[in-house]
Amino acid sequence: MPTYDVELIDIVKDFESGGSRVRAVDKVSVKIADGEFFALLGPSGCGKTTTLRLIAGFEQPTAGQVLIRGIAMEGIPAYHRPVNTVFQDYALFPHMTVEQNIMFGLQMEGVGKKEARKRAQEALDMVRLPDIGARKPQQLSGGQQQRVALARALVKRPAVLLLDEPLGALDLKLRVNMQYELKALQRDVGITFIYVTHDQEEAITMADRIAVMKDGEMLQVGAPREIYEHPGTRFVADFIGETNFIPADLIERAPDGSGAVRLSDETVIKAQLSKTLESSSGPVTMAIRPERVGIAKVGDSIDSADSDQTVLDARLVDSQYIGTDTRYTARIADDINLIVRVQNTSEREFSHFTIGQPVKVYWRQSSTTVLDR
Amino acid sequence: MAIPSPLLINEDAMRRNRAVRRLGQVGLWLNPLFAYFFLWAPILVLVLFSFNESRSVASFTGFTLKWYTNILNNVMGAERAFSTEIMLNAFRNSLFVGTIATIIATVLGTLIALAMARGRFPGKSLIDSLLFLPVVIPEITQAISLAIFFKVAFDWIATISGERLFPGFHTIIIAHVTFNISFVAIVVRARLADMNPQLEEAAGDLGANPWRAFWRVTFPLILPGVISGALLAFTLSLDDFVITFFTSGVGTSTLPVFVYGLLKLTVTPEVNAISTIMMVLSTLLIGISLAMQGRNASRG
Numbered sequence A: 001m002p003t004y005d006v007e008l009i010d011i012v013k014d015f016e017s018g019g020s021r022v023r024a025v026d027k028v029s030v031k032i033a034d035g036e037f038f039a040l041l042g043p044s045g046c047g048k049t050t051t052l053r054l055i056a057g058f059e060q061p062t063a064g065q066v067l068i069r070g071i072a073m074e075g076i077p078a079y080h081r082p083v084n085t086v087f088q089d090y091a092l093f094p095h096m097t098v099e100q101n102i103m104f105g106l107q108m109e110g111v112g113k114k115e116a117r118k119r120a121q122e123a124l125d126m127v128r129l130p131d132i133g134a135r136k137p138q139q140l141s142g143g144q145q146q147r148v149a150l151a152r153a154l155v156k157r158p159a160v161l162l163l164d165e166p167l168g169a170l171d172l173k174l175r176v177n178m179q180y181e182l183k184a185l186q187r188d189v190g191i192t193f194i195y196v197t198h199d200q201e202e203a204i205t206m207a208d209r210i211a212v213m214k215d216g217e218m219l220q221v222g223a224p225r226e227i228y229e230h231p232g233t234r235f236v237a238d239f240i241g242e243t244n245f246i247p248a249d250l251i252e253r254a255p256d257g258s259g260a261v262r263l264s265d266e267t268v269i270k271a272q273l274s275k276t277l278e279s280s281s282g283p284v285t286m287a288i289r290p291e292r293v294g295i296a297k298v299g300d301s302i303d304s305a306d307s308d309q310t311v312l313d314a315r316l317v318d319s320q321y322i323g324t325d326t327r328y329t330a331r332i333a334d335d336i337n338l339i340v341r342v343q344n345t346s347e348r349e350f351s352h353f354t355i356g357q358p359v360k361v362y363w364r365q366s367s368t369t370v371l372d373r
Numbered sequence B: 001m002a003i004p005s006p007l008l009i010n011e012d013a014m015r016r017n018r019a020v021r022r023l024g025q026v027g028l029w030l031n032p033l034f035a036y037f038f039l040w041a042p043i044l045v046l047v048l049f050s051f052n053e054s055r056s057v058a059s060f061t062g063f064t065l066k067w068y069t070n071i072l073n074n075v076m077g078a079e080r081a082f083s084t085e086i087m088l089n090a091f092r093n094s095l096f097v098g099t100i101a102t103i104i105a106t107v108l109g110t111l112i113a114l115a116m117a118r119g120r121f122p123g124k125s126l127i128d129s130l131l132f133l134p135v136v137i138p139e140i141t142q143a144i145s146l147a148i149f150f151k152v153a154f155d156w157i158a159t160i161s162g163e164r165l166f167p168g169f170h171t172i173i174i175a176h177v178t179f180n181i182s183f184v185a186i187v188v189r190a191r192l193a194d195m196n197p198q199l200e201e202a203a204g205d206l207g208a209n210p211w212r213a214f215w216r217v218t219f220p221l222i223l224p225g226v227i228s229g230a231l232l233a234f235t236l237s238l239d240d241f242v243i244t245f246f247t248s249g250v251g252t253s254t255l256p257v258f259v260y261g262l263l264k265l266t267v268t269p270e271v272n273a274i275s276t277i278m279m280v281l282s283t284l285l286i287g288i289s290l291a292m293q294g295r296n297a298s299r300g
Helices: A048-056 A098-108 A113-126 A142-154 A172-189 A200-206 A224-229 A234-239 A346-350 B006-049 B066-072 B084-118 B124-130 B139-161 B169-194 B198-205 B210-239 B242-247 B255-265 B269-294
Strands: A004-017 A020-033 A037-041 A063-068 A083-086 A160-164 A192-197 A209-214 A217-222 A244-253 A258-262 A268-272 A282-288 A294-297 A309-322 A325-333 A336-343 A358-364 A368-372
Touching (some): A004 A048, A020 A063, A020 A192, A020 A209, A048 A063, A098 A113, A113 A142, A209 A224, A209 A234, A217 A224, A234 A244, A234 A282, A234 A368, B084 B169, B084 B255, B139 B169, B169 B210, B242 B255, B255 B269
Parallel strands (some): A037 A192, A160 A192
Antiparallel strands (some): A209 A217, A294 A358, A309 A325, A309 A358, A325 A336
């Protein structure tokens, strides 16, 4: 039996506000394995931070169970839980030095001053800020404060580290650097990370698994690749990356997960069905990522040996140069525009298209996902 | 025929505009002048005449420090109204009342501020707004209500225990605590509102139970607010006349009450000197209090 560091079982959290009840977390169940980097991803107000606070013990669930290392956390206050938090705005104690901040948690455990000081220095070395122990938090840059907050939490050697949008306040470049560092650090210390973010890119680059949340519900839990390539719902597909949504009618549903849809101009194309698709016929949405679509001039040979390939006639209506890529808009039917994203490689340097020109767009069946509308 | 230039018309309007603006600027410059004159002129007169050679306030005849030295040397005033011994006694009373009332009010006010900022209980918003009442209701109303309250309370105690109580230090102190609690609570509350509530959560997260979280994190961070509130309370207590007058008993006159007693006879120059000293002292205390409040909570 695998061991789980954190298990949430049918967690419900209601908040009273002005006499009315608001459900912040709605029947969330998930098991997070030992040493996993788990991201809670969703827009603001989706319940991701509340879920984190329920694990930390700052909030008590209205219903359901939180288990940490198999132990039910009901009635156990935050200060007795084997978890530590990195807060969104770091919450470093302004009246203490960096060293005192880091030693605080150890002293609460009854660790002696000498030992605490030694471990604080180790923690500072770990986040690569060995010389700032004597400074006050407000004398540090945002990135440094972030690392101190990390050191303060990790020095306690928690079973689980909870991170609430820890990179949210940093500027873009620093944020990207910290993403790599955090991931490397997590691999080194082997502690389970539960990471709250609204930034899909952050979640995809760092997490082992992502839970996409909306309105208090966990819509989909899976590896970044699975979430990106095979979104279970329209919301997930839309929230993570750019997606073409093509309205269609489902006309065939095979037991192996493939099927066929009919577009508004009667074109029938083969498509892959989402595992969680409920409709067996009728209106659906076919999702396809822009980078999964190819574009070619009429007359250019497309590798059609692949029977999986779908090729459609289209007309180019827009072309946008965006540095690494070019983003084309191709009209495949009167009311359907398809975004096509092609990387600007050196071989493609001379393949210019003019707007209004007839083109061909093509993709593989496995690149599509048919979702409930 | 010349075409009327639209530019010319604009220039006229602009000239008018400029004139009005200049007038406004003069007004803006005069305003504070008047305001500060009304604010400070009487005080300046008082300070000036505390250094006046002559006993009369009719004219300034020369500079002297004798009224200040008179306060310290036991010299009887011309009208025999002023006595250093009585004054020093009144001053001691003021310090005594102020110290005790400040300690009690600071503890209670801080506790109320904490309850208001962190607690969740029914009627909180009502209590919250009631807290400001002592700040806004007229002092005389508060004074009379306290005087009546003590009388009723003493009558009640007399019928129950047969022992008659009289107003004295205890009544003044209770009265001072009553109005000072609000000021302390308001100042400490502002400090608490300034403090990131996540700091307390962070302390808990790091293993501190609520008691230790309070003493290690919350209290050090609100301490400047507590000190500031205490200094404010002490100053208000030192300066208070109306409420003290209505709640004091025999032999418990504070300095303001003593000064008022002197004034009933005549304005002696010593009164000017005492008032100046009190003003300097109060300004100093309030200045420290404001400086403490001004310290940013996030910087500790």
